[in-house]
Amino acid sequence: MSKILITCAVTGSIHTPSMSPHLPWRPEDIVAQSIGAAEAGAAILHLHARDPEDGRPSADPAHFMGVLPDIAAGTDAVLNLSTGGSAVMGLDQRLAGPMRAEPEMCSLNMGTMNFALYPMAARHADWRFDWEEPFLTGSDDLVFKNTPRDIAHVLTEMGEKRGARFEFECYDSGHLTMLCHFVDRGLVKPPIFIQFVFGVLGGMAPLPENLTHMKRLADTYFDEDYLFSVLAAGRAQMPMATMAAGMGGHVRVGLEDNLYIARGELARSNAEQVAHVREIVERLGRTVATPDEAREMLGLKGRDKVAS
Ligand code: KMH
Ligand code: ZN
Numbered sequence: 001m002s003k004i005l006i007t008c009a010v011t012g013s014i015h016t017p018s019m020s021p022h023l024p025w026r027p028e029d030i031v032a033q034s035i036g037a038a039e040a041g042a043a044i045l046h047l048h049a050r051d052p053e054d055g056r057p058s059a060d061p062a063h064f065m066g067v068l069p070d071i072a073a074g075t076d077a078v079l080n081l082s083t084g085g086s087a088v089m090g091l092d093q094r095l096a097g098p099m100r101a102e103p104e105m106c107s108l109n110m111g112t113m114n115f116a117l118y119p120m121a122a123r124h125a126d127w128r129f130d131w132e133e134p135f136l137t138g139s140d141d142l143v144f145k146n147t148p149r150d151i152a153h154v155l156t157e158m159g160e161k162r163g164a165r166f167e168f169e170c171y172d173s174g175h176l177t178m179l180c181h182f183v184d185r186g187l188v189k190p191p192i193f194i195q196f197v198f199g200v201l202g203g204m205a206p207l208p209e210n211l212t213h214m215k216r217l218a219d220t221y222f223d224e225d226y227l228f229s230v231l232a233a234g235r236a237q238m239p240m241a242t243m244a245a246g247m248g249g250h251v252r253v254g255l256e257d258n259l260y261i262a263r264g265e266l267a268r269s270n271a272e273q274v275a276h277v278r279e280i281v282e283r284l285g286r287t288v289a290t291p292d293e294a295r296e297m298l299g300l301k302g303r304d305k306v307a308s
Contacts, residue, residue, distance in 0.1 A: 003289035004281050005250040005297065007167070007195075007229060008042035010034050010270050011050060012256025013057030013086035014117060014233070016132040018124055020259045020266050025055030027063075031070040036271035037254065038077035041278040043294035045071065046107065046167065046254065048082045049097055054129045057086040064097035068308040077291045078300060079308075080105035080167055083154050087115045087144035088135070091153065098158055102307035104300040107195075108154050108166045110175035114202030115144040144202070151178065155187040163301040167229075168194045171203030173217055180221045190225035193298050194218060195252060198240055199233035206236030211243055227297065233257045238277065245281040253277045 010033055011024050024033040034045050049063035050056065059082070068079060081103045085094035098106050121136035158164040166188075170176055182188040196214045198206035204214075211230065218226055230244035231237070231252035241251040253273040261267035261276060278288055289297065 001248045001286060002227075002297065003293055004245060004286040005044060005227070005229060005289050005294050006042045006274060006277060006281075007044040007046050007080070007250070007252040007254070008037035008270050008274050009046040009231070009252055009254035009256035010037060011048055012254070013048050013082070013084075014256060015259055016129070016135065017055040018126060018128045018132055019120070020255070022266055022268050023255050023259065024270070025050040027052050027066045030067045031074065033270045034067075034071045034077075035074035036269055037274045038075035038291070040271040040274035041288050042077060042274045043289050043291045044078045044080050044105065045075075046080045046082065046252065046256065047071075048085065048256070054131060056129070056131050056135070057088070059085040059089060059094050059097040061097045061100035064101055065308060068101055072303065072308065075291075076303060078105055078294050078303075079103050079306070080107065082107045083158065084109045084144075084169065087139065087142050091145070091150050095154065095157065098164070099162070100307065102162045102305075103164055104295070104303060104306060105298070106158050106164045106166060107169055108151065109144070109146040109169045110151065110178045111172065112146050113144050113171060115142065116140060116201035119201065148178070148181070151182065152187060155182060159187070163305060165298055165300055166193065168192065169197050170194055170214070171197045171200055173214065176214065176217050176221055183222070190222070191297065191299055192222055192226040194226055194228045196228055196230050197233075198230070199236055206232040206234075206240050208243060211240065211247070215247060215249070231257050235260065235263070237273075238280065241277050242280050242284070245284050245286055251277055251281065
């Protein structure tokens with residue numbers, strides 16, 4: 001089996017400040033936790049921006065640039081910027097930060113879908129900021145829009161023009177079909193790094209049979225031309241990552257996807273989750289890839305070619 005890529009998704013746009021005192025949303029906390037996660041073994045950092053005033057999801061170039069240079073000064077991990085942003089944002093808004101930063105890597109969501117966060121609102125009562133509760137409850141009537149035109153636009157603007165390679169976020173088997181379509185159109189080239197996403201309300205459930213099915217389909221469609229990683233939102237995070245590691249895949253952890261380290265116990269940092277998954281995968285006999293090995297495995301342009 002190849003070396004294993006650990007991605008850490010540090011802050012995201014799903015969880016809100018009131019849910020955990022350890023969720024980094026201030027610039028200095030995003031920077032410190034990103035560097036800590038890399039030191040613990042993450043070769044790739046999946047990053048969203050937050051508004052420094054109140055922690056709301058942002059893709060504002062100024063907010064991204066408020067953290068990226070400091071992260072890059074503290075670690076050589078691959079910086080992978082979200083183009084998903086948040087479902088409440090339009091595509092141009094979602095792309096503003098990544099277009100400015102010209103990162104080595106960015107995410108690309110492979111289909112339009114529901115992305116329902118509202119069940120989380122019922123589990124909290126004391127909101128620190130006014131935006132948090134409506135942000136969550138409004139997701140019962142929100143479409144996360146990623147049409148073929150949107151996907152082609154991101155592939156062209158970020159990939160063809162700015163040299164980024166992608167973390168293809170696939171929440172369903174139809175998203176693999178869409179990825180195939182873009183391979184056929186010549187807009188996606190190997191090595192193809194696919195993130196199988198489980199546990200989002202609107203996508204696949206975190207079940208072993210869903211993972212084996214997705215891998216079987218990807219083997220059929222992409223043969224030797226792809227690598228897969230697994231993220232599971234919520235409490236299935238570590239079990240599904242463990243399964244992926246045992247199958248030769250790669251793993252993603254981080255507070256974007258899950259706030260806990262054990263049942264009922266909040267993770268104190270992103271690094272804590274990275275260290276935990278690192279111990280699991282090493283006990284399974286896998287060797288963790290360094291950032292430069294990740295660059296080689298994914299065919300990245302190099303950290304000297306980013307604009308941040
Ligand atoms: N939050 C994850 C479930 C993105 O940033 O493009 C998916 C994600 C999307 O990371
Ligand atoms: Zn994300």
